[in-house]
Amino acid sequence: MIAVTVSVSAVSVDGLSSGNESITITTGPGVVRNVTSWIVELGSVGVRWEPPLPGEDCVSYYKVRTMDRYYNQRSTINVTGDKLEYVWTNLTHCEHKAFLIRAVNSQHAFSDVALKFSTSGTGAPGQVTEPEVSQTGSHSLHLEWKPPLELFDCLLRYSVCWKETNGTDSACAEQKLEKFPKRTLYGLKSCTEYTVTLAALGVDKLHNNDTTLTQFTGPEPVTALKVDNVDTRSVTVSWESPTCAQQFSVCWGAWQDKGGHSCTSVTNTSYTVSGLEPGNNYTIIVAALGVNEAQSDLNIVTVQLPPGA
Structure with a gap:
């Protein structure tokens, strides 16, 4: 701490001055040292510090400001x-x-801030919510879920583990936090049931109440997809079935529909799409469906209808 005396006097244009007025101002103490935190008990966190050096003798009190990680x-x-x-x-x-800790002297002059971040204890986050396999492929599963509702502040990342349901070998990956959590598992076997385990991880990968899903991958894609017949208002397509396919999904739409498609499921390996508009270009998408309608990768053919008479 340093004391500074400031004297002020008024001086006229002819050099005459009034009497001096003086004020003595002290600078703030030094910054507090060796700030540490500790968990007092469940629901309580403490912070300790050592007095500033030099300047300990001039400290009247300490001002402690607390806020959450969003500065609220x-x-x-x-x-x-x-x-x-x-x-x-x-x-x-x-x-x-x-x-945020400051040392304050008798004239209420502050030191610089000493900052310490702390956490009120660790715990396992709650269970992930609304988990689902939103899409399947011949060799992939796409997973989506929502963050836990309980102890969300404990959540640091997610863990996704998967294995063949009847197998022993498993694989795991960690997933970063994002607003809409998701992960796609690649390199899987077709027509195979997998068990997927989702976990919300805290500090030191602490977790509890894991969530388990089971889902089949789709069959291999259909092969030899071709257009057998075209007229002004219909198209007939056919294909060959892969192993384990139980039925097929056929979708179609005109290019100008900007992605809008109609779909149906069939058990045959051919289908006639009718009620089309003459002269339009159409995309026809065929997928094999396996156990529980697990869908394969897609196979696509395009065709232009002849103009109407």
């Missing part, structure tokens, strides 16, 4: 000069808090 829920507490700690209570698991 701010509060300020004055801690007496001989007390070198503060405990924040009534917290839940995994609340992330910031402590």
Whole structure:
């Protein structure tokens, strides 16, 4: 701490001056040292520090400001000069808090800030919500889910593990946090049931209440897809069936429909699409469906209808 005396006097144009007025101002103490935090008990986190050097003798009290990791829920507490700690209570698991500590002298001059981040204890996040396999392929499964509702602040990442349901070898991958969590598993066997386990991970990969899904991959794609007949209002297509296909999905749409398609399911290996518009270009998409309608990769053919008479 340094004391500075400032004197002020008024001076006229002819050099005459008034009497001096003086004020003495002290600078703030040094920054507090060796700030540490600790978990007091469930729901309470504390912070400790050592007094500044030099400048310990001029400290009147300490000002502790607390806020969450989004710099909300701010509060300020004055801690007496001989007390070198503060405990924040009534917290839940995994609340992330910031402590900003300043030393203050008798003239209320502040030191620079010492900043300490802490967490109110670790815990396993809750269970992921609304998990589903939203899309299948011949060798892939696309997974989607939503974050846990309980102890969300404990969530750091996700774990996705998968294996053949009747097998022993498994694989796992970690998934970063995002607004709409998802992951696609590639390199799987066709027509095979897989067991997928989703976990919400906390500190040190702590997790609880894992979620398990089972899902078949689709058959191999249909082969030899071709157009057998075309007239002004219909198209007949045929294909060869892969192993384990139980039925087939046939979808069609005109190019100018910008992705809008109509679909149907059939058990034969051919289908006639009728009610089309003469002269239009059409895309026809065929997929094999296996157990529980698990869909294969797609096979696509395009055709232009002749103009009407």
